[in-house]
Amino acid sequence: MLLVGDIPESVAIRPNALFWNKGAVPEKKSCTIKADDPDGANVTEATCVGPRFIPRLEPTAHVGTYRLRFRVTDSSTPAQVTIRITTQLGAHPLVSVVTVGIK
Numbered sequence: 717m718l719l720v721g722d723i724p725e726s727v728a729i730r731p732n733a734l735f736w737n738k739g740a741v742p743e744k745k746s747c748t749i750k751a752d753d754p755d756g757a758n759v760t761e762a763t764c765v766g767p768r769f770i771p772r773l774e775p776t777a778h779v780g781t782y783r784l785r786f787r788v789t790d791s792s793t794p795a796q797v798t799i800r801i802t803t804q805l806g807a808h809p810l811v812s813v814v815t816v817g818i819k
Contacts, residue, residue: 724752726810727759727803733815734786742788747814749773749801754780758804764797769816771799784814791818 727749734745751757759782762771770787784801796817803810 726752726805727757727801727812728752729784729801729812729814732813733817735816736788736791736818738791738794738818740791742791742818744785744787746783746785748776749782749784749803749812751780751803753805754778756806759801760804760809761802763800763802764816766795766797768795768818769797769799773801786816788818794818 729747729749731747734747736742749759757780759773762773762784764771768788768790770789772785774783774785776783796815799814799816801812801814803812
C-alpha cells in the first residue's frame with residue numbers, strides 16, 4: 717500500500733543553507749522565511765553562536781514573511797554554523813535552522 721500526502725510546512729525557509737568561498741570578499745546573502753499561517757505565527761529571533769556570521773531578521777511588506785540577512789566578518793578560514801530561528805506559533809515555539817558556512 718502506498719500513501720501519498722501533502723504535509724505543509726508551518727514555516728518555510730528558502731534557501732535553508734548559504735555558503736561563501738574561503739578568502740573571497742564576503743557578499744551579503746539572505747534567505748526568506750514564510751509562515752504558513754501568517755496570522756498565527758510570529759518569527760521572534762535568529763541567533764548564532766560565534767562572531768563570524770551575523771544574522772539580521774527583518775519583516776517584509778508581506779504579512780508572515782521575513783528576510784534573514786547575513787553578514788560575514790571573516791572569510792579567511794573554513795567554518796560552518798547553524799542559525800537558530802524561533803517562531804511563536806500560538807502558545808508554542810517552533811525552532812528552525814539555517815546552515816551557513818565558508819568553504
